[in-house]
Amino acid sequence: xxxxxxxxxxxxxxxxxxxxxxxxxxxxxxxxxxxxxxxxxxxxxxxxxxxxxxxxxxxxxxxxxxxxxxxxxxxxxxxxxxxxxxxxxxxxxxxxxxxxxxxxxxxxxxxxxxxxxxxxxxxxxxxxxxxxxxxxxxxxxxxxxxxxxxxxxxxxxxxxxxxxxxxxxxxxxxxxxxxxxxxxxxxxxxxxxxxxxxxxxxxxxxxxxxxxxxxxxxxxxxxxxxxxxxxxxxxxxxxxxxxxxxxxxxxxxxxxxxxxxxxxxxxxx
Amino acid sequence: xxxxxxxxxxxxxxxxxxxxxxxxxxxxxxxxxxxxxxxxxxxxxxxxxxxxxxxxxxxxxxxxxxxxxxxxxxxxxxxxxxxxxxxxxxxxxxxxxxxxxxxxxxxxxxxxxxxxxxxxxxxxxxxxxxxxxxxxxxxxxxxxxxxxxxxxxxxxxxxxxxxxxxxxxxxxxxxxxxxxxxxxxxxxxxxxxxxxxxxxxxxxxxxxxxxxxxxxxxxxxxxxxxxxxxxxxxxxxxxxxxxxxxxxxxxxxxxxxxxxxxxxxxxxxxxxxxxxxxxxxxxxxxxxxxxxxxxxxxxxxxxxxxxxxxxxxxxxxxxxxxxxxxxxxxxxxxxxxxxxxxxxxxxxxxxxxxxxxxxxxxxx
Numbered sequence: 001x002x003x004x005x006x007x008x009x010x011x012x013x014x015x016x017x018x019x020x021x022x023x024x025x026x027x028x029x030x031x032x033x034x035x036x037x038x039x040x041x042x043x044x045x046x047x048x049x050x051x052x053x054x055x056x057x058x059x060x061x062x063x064x065x066x067x068x069x070x071x072x073x074x075x076x077x078x079x080x081x082x083x084x085x086x087x088x089x090x091x092x093x094x095x096x097x098x099x100x101x102x103x104x105x106x107x108x109x110x111x112x113x114x115x116x117x118x119x120x121x122x123x124x125x126x127x128x129x130x131x132x133x134x135x136x137x138x139x140x141x142x143x144x145x146x147x148x149x150x151x152x153x154x155x156x157x158x159x160x161x162x163x164x165x166x167x168x169x170x171x172x173x174x175x176x177x178x179x180x181x182x183x184x185x186x187x188x189x190x191x192x193x194x195x196x197x198x199x200x201x202x203x204x205x206x207x208x209x210x211x212x213x214x215x216x217x218x219x220x221x222x223x224x225x226x227x228x229x230x231x232x233x234x235x236x237x238x239x240x241x242x243x244x245x246x247x248x249x250x251x252x253x254x255x256x257x258x259x260x261x262x263x264x265x266x267x268x269x
Numbered sequence: 270x271x272x273x274x275x276x277x278x279x280x281x282x283x284x285x286x287x288x289x290x291x292x293x294x295x296x297x298x299x300x301x302x303x304x305x306x307x308x309x310x311x312x313x314x315x316x317x318x319x320x321x322x323x324x325x326x327x328x329x330x331x332x333x334x335x336x337x338x339x340x341x342x343x344x345x346x347x348x349x350x351x352x353x354x355x356x357x358x359x360x361x362x363x364x365x366x367x368x369x370x371x372x373x374x375x376x377x378x379x380x381x382x383x384x385x386x387x388x389x390x391x392x393x394x395x396x397x398x399x400x401x402x403x404x405x406x407x408x409x410x411x412x413x414x415x416x417x418x419x420x421x422x423x424x425x426x427x428x429x430x431x432x433x434x435x436x437x438x439x440x441x442x443x444x445x446x447x448x449x450x451x452x453x454x455x456x457x458x459x460x461x462x463x464x465x466x467x468x469x470x471x472x473x474x475x476x477x478x479x480x481x482x483x484x485x486x487x488x489x490x491x492x493x494x495x496x497x498x499x500x501x502x503x504x505x506x507x508x509x510x511x512x513x514x515x516x517x518x519x520x521x522x523x524x525x526x527x528x529x530x531x532x533x534x535x536x537x538x539x540x541x542x543x544x545x546x547x548x549x550x551x552x553x554x555x556x557x558x559x560x561x562x563x564x565x566x567x568x569x570x571x572x573x574x575x576x577x578x579x580x581x582x583x584x585x586x587x588x589x590x591x592x593x594x595x596x597x598x599x600x601x602x603x604x605x606x607x608x609x610x611x612x613x614x615x616x617x618x619x620x621x622x623x624x625x626x627x628x629x630x631x632x633x
Contacts, residue, residue: 184364
């Protein structure tokens with residue numbers, strides 16, 4: 001009993017981690033499977049086929065390429081606009097600031113089905129043909145809120161006297177921004193950009209409404225394929241994405257802790 | 270180096286004013302700070318002293334008025350164009366840069382080639398050369414404060430502004446830093462303007478103290494002058510304690526004027542009297558200038574009778590509250606020099622030398 005009480009937090013923590021990671025583990029394991037039939041749900045025998053020919057499944061790599069391209073562009077645009085908006089909202093008082101702060105939350109709070117269908121209605125009404133352009137517009141729209149929220153938190157935690165100190169030490173406003181403000185806000189911008197990329201890359205609902213008849217993103221391909229048995233290559237891509245994300249987070253942590261330490265000397269006063 | 274050490278001129282504020290919407294933070298002050306001096310701007314919080322400092326730094330724009338550095342009008346220049354550096358209240362050290370890079374920031378902006386050597390010199394001055402490679406957050410509050418100081422003085426500005434720099438330090442460290450600051454100021458010879466609400470700190474450190482209240486300058490002078498001859502009731506009460514008695518003048522006889530207060534006749538040093546008025550004035554006596562007298566003691570020219578209501582022993586002295594017949598309580602600080610101590614309820618006689626008192630106009 002005493003042992004259980006002392007280690008309860010650790011046990012619960014491990015169970016939660018297992019709960020979170022089991023789906024990824026299954027995906028990884030089944031990327032090495034050679035399915036017996038159409039469906040890749042049962043372990044048959046070990047095989048490297050899918051890893052050696054990741055683009056063997058017809059149309060999958062095109063869809064993947066499109067999704068990566070959309071995610072990079074949407075995250076890039078949302079990060080630039082979102083960072084500027086976050087500075088405006090975090091730093092300056094202006095008329096309509098409170099209303100803007102509230103409006104920024106709407107895309108996050110709106111159910112995706114509602115957002116997707118109303119965007120489609122809008123695009124149809126405006127005569128914009130569905131396709132890559134409408135997907136991009138939609139993705140920039142809903143990832144923007146996440147970038148603004150992430151960067152704004154970072155801007156708010158920044159001591160405004162730091163910029164004044166830079167100005168006091170002969171830095172022009174532009175120099176003060178690039179030498180002091182930007183390096184300090186950069187982790188927030190990076191986190192916002194990664195979040196935007198991930199949200200855009202795996203979005204299905206909004207994309208499906210606005211993709212039109214012939215444009216297929218990776219999530220749409222997987223959804224369509226799973227109706228008739230998803231190819232093992234989907235598991236390969238999933239595994240690569242998962243470990244890629246892990247690597248980015250790990251890298252971020254290492255760089256972050258090294259920056260915090262500054263030097264090897266850990267002693268504090 | 271010697272040429273750079275010579276400050277280029279006095280700082281002069283001309284009718285400097287700053288409004289925030291309806292609120293007048295600084296109401297047209299005129300002030301001259303001689304080059305090379307250690308100057309303190311003293312006042313309660315909200316008196317406009319920090320706003321004044323920020324206008325000198327260029328971080329706040331004056332509503333009207335002018336700022337001169339030497340003969341040059343710098344009112345319209347931006348913060349980064351002024352040879353003025355600030356030690357911020359929160360230190361405002363750049364957390365992503367090492368201590369050395371923090372100190373060298375200004376010099377690198379000015380494209381000084383040997384910024385590293387100069388920065389190390391400044392760190393040696395504040396005794397932190399061994400911490401150059403560390404980050405600010407690895408240092409204690411007192412060390413961060415010294416880094417902020419080094420970061421400002423390394424640029425050899427014409428004027429160094431200190432915005433309540435010792436406010437976040439504990440008492441012992443504050444005393445040490447006060448001595449440090451004075452040493453460094455005399456070593457580098459830069460004009461220091463120190464903003465503080467701590468009257469003791471201002472008097473200990475500065476050659477000249479300017480007392481501010483509600484956006485106005487109340488009085489400017491050497492600490493001893495302000496203490497012994499305050500010009501207003503505000504200064505009399507803000508710098509130390511004062512006993513203020515209403516005074517009606519009845520006559521003057523050369524160096525000594527006579528008057529009455531609550532029916533008691535008193536004498537005053539005539540040179541203390543304001544030239545512009547003879548009514549609406551108050552006599553002020555510092556608690557340590559008042560003495561409890563034995564009835565037979567004939568030394569003091571001025572005497573008041575009262576009853577002790579409170580006596581508190583503080584070691585070097587005993588502080589009494591003495592109630593006057595008209596209800597006012599006067600504070601008396603008597604050194605514990607072996608003389609008899611009074612107890613609450615004792616009737617006592619208070620006396621003082623007329624030359625040890627001052628006269629101020631009534632407040633309002």
